[in-house]
Amino acid sequence: MATAENEYTLDTVRETLVRQEDTIVFGLIERSKFPFNSQTYDQNYLQIPGFCGSLVEFVFTNTEIVQAGRYKNPEENPFFPENLSLSLVPSYPFTKFLHPGAASININKSLWKMYFHDLLPLFVASGDDGNYAQTAASDLSLLQAISKRVHYGKFVAEVKFRESPQDYEPLIRSKDKEGLMKLLTFKSVEEMVKKRVEKKATLFGQDISLNSSDDSKGKQKFDPSVASKLYEKWVIPLTKEVQVEYLLRRLD
């Protein structure tokens, strides 16, 4: 969706982040339908001539090639940029809101590690049901949603910078990461985000019956505290890391 430059404000970027919470919570619910399914991540499972890697890497790499056009949008960041030929994709006049330095920020390699090593074991049952391609597809959509949210920190940072350049500029010039982190942090907003995410996970993960008094008794599709833990331990700190990285390049 193209957004006119003046439509990015702290309120509108925060609204976008709120909407992205829905996608992430549904992504957790969808992935939790499948057990861990370790074959999906096993380097020796796939026997495809010319491809070396796991099924999940195969699904990510090929989906990104098919969907190369989405990476023309500055809101999107590929996991395997080395395989993309963006020059083959026709261009679209996306609003140029960000400083060009934004293009060099991509922390998907750390997100990848966090997701497969730390997050998945937290909320997925152990076991194997053979649905490896579906498992890889749900990993793809959830991890893409997390990546989009975290990299949206670039937009948050740009809005904050434009609102008070006089506060940010000296810290940027002295490369004061700690000072920048402090200035861009709003603890009360973070607390609200964590609580809202857990509430969404509780509500969206509930079994719904037509008799409304039964709703709260239904079993949960997954543990809602996983959603707030994901935000507290990774999503919020990494969004802030992206903001700092962006600001450090802002005056180049």
Ligand SMILES: C=C(O[C@@H]1C=C(C(=O)O)C=C[C@H]1O)C(=O)O
């Ligand atoms: C995204 C923002 O920046 C920081 C990061 C937040 C987050 O990732 O949810 C929330 C508040 C801020 O500390 C913001 O101010 O909205």
